Amino acid sequence: MKPSRAIARSVPFHAAACAALTFLASGIAHAQHAPDLPLHCADLAGALLPAAAIGLPTNGALVQTATMIPATANGNLNGDFCRLTGVIRAQTAGTPDIRFEVNLPSRWNGRALQFGGGGYSGVVVTGTGPMPFSPDRAPLARGYATFGDDSGHNGDASVATFGLLDEAVVNFGYAHLKKTHDVALALIERGYGRAPEHMYFAGGSTGGREGYTVIQRYPDDYDGVIANSPALNFSGVRLIGVELGRLEYRVPGGFVPPALLERVYERTMQACDTLDGAADGIISNVEACRALEPKIIDSLRCPADALASAAPSVSADDCLTPPQLATLLKLRDGLHLPYALAWNVDRYRGYNVFQGTRFTSLLGLAHSPERSPQLTFRANGYLYAQGDAYLKYFVTHDPTFDSSNFDVMRPGRYQQRLATLSATIGAMNPDIAHYIARGGKLITLHGLADEVISPNQTIAWYEGLVARYGQARVDSFMRLYMVPGYQHGNGVFIPSVDLIGALDDWVSRGNAPDTLVTTDIAQDTNGRTRPLCRYPAYPRYLGKGNLNLASNYACATPSSP
Incomplete structure (x- = not known):
């Protein structure tokens, strides 16, 4: 990772902090200096970074707090580190600032790690915890300088209301990543007197999409990226959620009750669990299971004669009616749009419905046969509730918009908006x-x-x-x-x-x-x-x-x- 000379030159620093910089550059990694660290860490409080130090338009940044966290602090497993919090000022009135946190360990390994967010973010990712999927110590405890932010708005990660604010949408889509990176890099250079040898990014879901975003948009800023379960094609996943909601609540009989979803899962496990050689509750050979899908579906389909006679022996939890199967097949097949989103994307790939995916979880399909006035994840399904919110706040800018009347295949005057949003948030540019x-x-x-x-x-x-x-x-x-x-x-x-x-x-x-x-x-x-x-x-x-x-x-x- 090359030092950013433009940033280093453009950031003013008062004399006391200069002394701290000299100290930190020469000895921050040595344990014998630990008693002096709180004094020099505190000198970073109030530091200002001008807009010119940040690669995208802002009104500059401010370090609001600088606190030395000792290794002996209650609950601290990361050793001595300097915790910096602050804000990156928005340009547009009414748009929230980006809140950030940067952590400078006393035993620095020369590397920096930016943490991604989750859902719609809205809460500062501190960078003090462990990596997802990692059994080892937190990166901060391993010597990484870490940082994260709230993606430019405040609130629960499930709330999409910030979609009404254009600058907040751009921040969420990609801009917060660059802005926070540049601020953190400047503070790391101040703290240690040099830039990191390597800059990394790590995140999952929204953070995974962000990982692909930085590769596509800011390839010079990162040496390595971990991008897990990436929310690629963001418009696509929201639109398939709307399609599912229409099938579940507008098509008579299209709702698939949780007990029947569980029956689908159990039948799939019976057919496919041992295709990997082990009866261990895991379907590993997904392709072999996919080959058995027609037989699995046939075994779940309600008999035609029972449907015709409306026989009471046909339980809603025993078999799939044609409308219910149509709902699951849409989930399996995904979207094939008759128009293109950004980068000529016109598909969202479907899910492994008949290969061991359990849709009865909190993040699964609807649990209620009735569409709630205010959609919730559990009652109406995560995909549908999020798709509904996306249309209301991001696409139409109308919180009263009825998504059940929205035709995904023919979005009319909203088609261009969908394409624009897919460029802002989708992370589907193949040119890397x-x-x-x-x-x-x-x-x-x-x-x-x-x-x-x-x-x-x-x-x-x-x-x-x-x-x-x-x-x-x-x-x-x-x-x-x-x-x-x-x-x-x-x-x-x-x-x-x-x-x-x-x-x-x-x-x-x-x-x-x-x-x-x-x-x-x-x-x-x-x-x-x-x-x-x-x-x-x-x-x-x-x-x-x-x-x-x-x-x-x-x-x-x-x-x-």
């Missing part, structure tokens, strides 16, 4: 040649049973890269790990693996990761291990030994049964 050329690295982990962000959208993005750049070039900079049984933060297998260690080893020493070992942290099966295989391989049981040990599995190429 600059990032590849400068040696940037990318690791993505995604659950094959994800019920929120389709894993098939991530696979399609990867395969698009292979078609564009060739397998060898993609292998030189990217690793894709698809995790069987993992949903969106839950599932029958929840992976834990040291991705930041793998990324740093790749960037710093050129050791490209291959098969990794991941530990399950799901409550009922905590501690079992599996190989984390590079796509398209999956972990296959070798036929003998403990089912819970990764050493008894090998990465295999998908095949039909």
